Amino acid sequence: DVVMTQSPLSLPVTLGQPASISCRSSQSLVHRDGNTYLNWFQQRPGQSPRRLIYKVSNRDSGVPDRFSGSGSGTDFTLTINRVEAEDVGVYYCMQGTHGPGTFGQGTKVEIK
Amino acid sequence: QVQLQESGPGLVKPSETLSLSCAVSGYSITNNYYYWGWVRQTPGKGLEWMGSIHGSGSTFYNPSLTSRLTILRDTSRNQFSLELSSVTAADTAIYFCVRDSSNWEIDYWGQGTLVTVSS
Numbered sequence: 001d002v003v004m005t006q007s008p009l010s011l012p013v014t015l016g017q018p019a020s021i022s023c024r025s026s027q028s029l030v031h032r033d034g035n036t037y038l039n040w041f042q043q044r045p046g047q048s049p050r051r052l053i054y055k056v057s058n059r060d061s062g063v064p065d066r067f068s069g070s071g072s073g074t075d076f077t078l079t080i081n082r083v084e085a086e087d088v089g090v091y092y093c094m095q096g097t098h099g100p101g102t103f104g105q106g107t108k109v110e111i112k
Numbered sequence: 113q114v115q116l117q118e119s120g121p122g123l124v125k126p127s128e129t130l131s132l133s134c135a136v137s138g139y140s141i142t143n144n145y146y147y148w149g150w151v152r153q154t155p156g157k158g159l160e161w162m163g164s165i166h167g168s169g170s171t172f173y174n175p176s177l178t179s180r181l182t183i184l185r186d187t188s189r190n191q192f193s194l195e196l197s198s199v200t201a202a203d204t205a206i207y208f209c210v211r212d213s214s215n216w217e218i219d220y221w222g223q224g225t226l227v228t229v230s231s
Contacts, residue, residue, distance in 0.1 A: 031215065035215075037215040037216065037217065039216070039217060039218070041218075048208060048221040048222065048223055048224050049159070049208075049218075049221055050221070051217075051218060051219055054217050054219075055217075060219070092158075092159060094159075094216065094218070095216075096212075096215035096216030096217055097215065099172075099216075100161050100174045100175065100216075101161045101215075101216030101218075102161070103158055103159040103160070103161075104158075105158050106158060106159075
């Protein structure tokens with residue numbers, strides 16, 4: 001299985017400041033169809049995960065534009081431009097290029 | 113609006129079979145574009161995709177669980193279900209039902225249900 005490694009695992013941030021989460025895969029996530037199936041999910045306390053980003057950089061409907069995804073190959077980043085209080089939670093990357101889909105271990109974002 | 117809702121017992125004895133159902137509203141599970149599956153979450157292993165059933169009825173399982181896992185569907189009730197046999201304490205988890213397109217693009221999640229394996 002593809003191993004997804006996130007860093008940092010804990011991210012204290014100041015309100016209004018940017019935050020970045022790294023996700024690295026154990027092999028390239030470029031699919032034979034040319035797409036890169038890398039998703040980002042947010043899980044707020046007590047809630048189910050919610051997808052924010054799919055195919056590396058496509059924001060889901062209703063996701064604030066302060067969230068952005070980037071990267072290629074094996075290295076990916078989720079950036080929050082200006083962190084708000086409602087962004088507290090755990091963020092997961094997930095790859096879907098190589099079956100079975102696998103998740104990163106999660107990054108906990110908290111306010112300083 | 114697609115909604116998924118898990119149901120089932122919250123406590124299962126070791127060596128028995130864990131059975132959960134997921135009721136889907138707002139979309140037909142027989143549409144061939146989507147897969148309907150299960151993801152579980154544990155403190156130790158994090159999030160794990162377990163398996164799914166396609167709109168055509170084909171099933172796909174995580175190789176780590178294939179010997180113990182069965183996913184079924186009831187098209188008349190627009191719901192699908194999970195059966196995990198020979199459970200141990202390691203199967204204690206929050207179980208989510210999900211919808212995804214090919215390549216694990218999970219776009220909808222149920223609220224999740226906690227299942228504890230204990231005698």
